[in-house]
Amino acid sequence: MPYEVDGVVAAGKGAAVGVQKIIVPDPGPGEVVVKVQACGVCHTDLHYREGGITDEFPFLLGHEAAGVVEVVGEGVTTVAPGDFVILNWRAVCGDCRACRRGRPWYCFNTHNASQPMTLADGTKLSNALGIGAFAEKTLVHAGQCTLVDPRVAPEVAGLLGCGVMAGLGAAINTGGVSRGDTVAVIGCGGVGSAAVAGARLAGAAKIIAVDIDQRKLDWAKDFGATDTVNAKDGDVVEAIQGLTGGFGTDVVIDAVGRPETWKQAFYGRDLAGTVVLVGVPTPDMSLEMPLLDFFSRGGSLKSSWYGDCLPSRDFPMLVDLHLQGRLPLEKFVTERIGLGDVEQSFERMGRGDVLRSVVVFD
Structure with missing residues (x-):
């Protein structure tokens, strides 16, 4: 049955974001519900709030995330319940002209979940970069889940999902x-x-x-x-x-x-x-x-674009390097915050006070 959870929503252009109840549907074919453990606050989330990406409000923000697979839909074989994953916004199709030429990091037909998440009143949400992870649970395409070593801290791992990987x-x-x-x-x-x-x-x-x-x-x-x-x-x-x-x-x-x-x-x-x-x-x-x-x-x-990364290749390698002490990903985490602190974290970001604020879920 669908899940009702808390999530951070940008309701309109320039308006302060706030925590609202959202509905996460059961996963359909090729889809996965992930219990989010941590999600970084990225400038891209602020761009969404300011209408700098699209005007398809309301947005469910958050995309630099890591968590545990909770439920998988029909036909999903790449991940299973209990797997620790980093979410990515480049779920390659394997069949476009870039993929067929052996350059999947340029995939022209990446996948997102087919079903929308909604507000409690049924209003459809647009998910930031097709993820929407400032929420206790989120619905994504199975290809957006990249398996990595579960020994890595979620607040560190999630940052590979966007900004840190880009650099x-x-x-x-x-x-x-x-x-x-x-x-x-x-x-x-x-x-x-x-x-x-x-x-x-x-x-x-x-x-x-x-x-x-x-x-x-x-x-x-x-x-x-x-x-x-x-x-x-x-x-x-x-x-x-x-x-x-x-x-x-x-x-x-x-x-x-x-x-x-x-x-x-x-x-x-x-x-x-x-x-x-x-x-x-x-x-x-x-x-x-x-x-x-x-x-x-x-x-x-x-x-x-996204560091020309291939998540299935790059995320596990970079996590391994971090666990070996060769890549200090933990230094990017300036502060750990709650869901209700995202708007204030945007202000600190604008002042240049933080490298990354990270929402951490209990």
């Missing part, structure tokens, strides 16, 4: 950072700090963290940055070049996503270097640059 993947998967490379990361919040951690994990020789907030630069050093540049103090490109013998870095990761930071990334790389855009621009932003500069500098200009 790690921008460095390792998209940027292809390898041993001995030089790397610069512009913007050192949660995603940027994860990119720093990814570059360190890949064996980069020099990792330059760039931000305007000294707290974030200090966080980046905790994750492996060898040098820091406060963008308030002068020209960022000159600072990066000054730390690399005048050349620039092999890879620059823009975790801000603004025209000015992208230009810093473009000119801050070495000749034939790589720029990775992982920060998300807004629709009104545009870029104007001399076309000759693109030709004469060579290299690669890439965008990174």
Whole structure:
């Protein structure tokens, strides 16, 4: 029978979010009900609240989550009740042109649950990134559940479901950072700090963290940055070049996503270097640059969507590295909060006071 649980709902554009009763249906074919144990508060949730993703209110927020499979629907064989999983928003189809070419991390036809969750009065909810995990239980497609080692703490594991994976993947998967490379990361919040951690994990020789907030630069050093540049103090490109013998870095990761930071990334790389855009621009932003500069500098200009990750490949590997003490995921968890604290966590996020607030369920 359906479940009635508490969940965090964004009722309208810009309105404060609040806890409401929601109805989670029994899983249908290919669907799974997951008992959520922890869920991180991501900037994307705030974008949903502000109407920056779609206008399909009301939204059930939350997507950086880990928990235990409770019930599975007909035909589900990949997970079973009692399995510990991280939820992902890239449930690959296996049959689109990207999947058939052996590039499932670009899947063009990802899956979500078919049935909607609703408010108690029957109003259909739109789930953040097809997940909706600021709730005691949530309904997802079985492909959105990635099995990982249950020894990992849920509040740590869930962060791989979005922001931390985006940053790690921008460095390792998209940027292809390898041993001995030089790397610069512009913007050192949660995603940027994860990119720093990814570059360190890949064996980069020099990792330059760039931000305007000294707290974030200090966080980046905790994750492996060898040098820091406060963008308030002068020209960022000159600072990066000054730390690399005048050349620039092999890879620059823009975790801000603004025209000015992208230009810093473009000119801050070495000749034939790589720029990775992982920060998300807004629709009104545009870029104007001399076309000759693109030709004469060579290299690669890439965008990174979800860190170009394949959850079934990357999540278990990164959890294992964490359990081995090689990837300090616990450092991303600034505070543990309850469901009723999400609106206040948005305020702290806006002030830059936290890397991640994490909702933890009893």
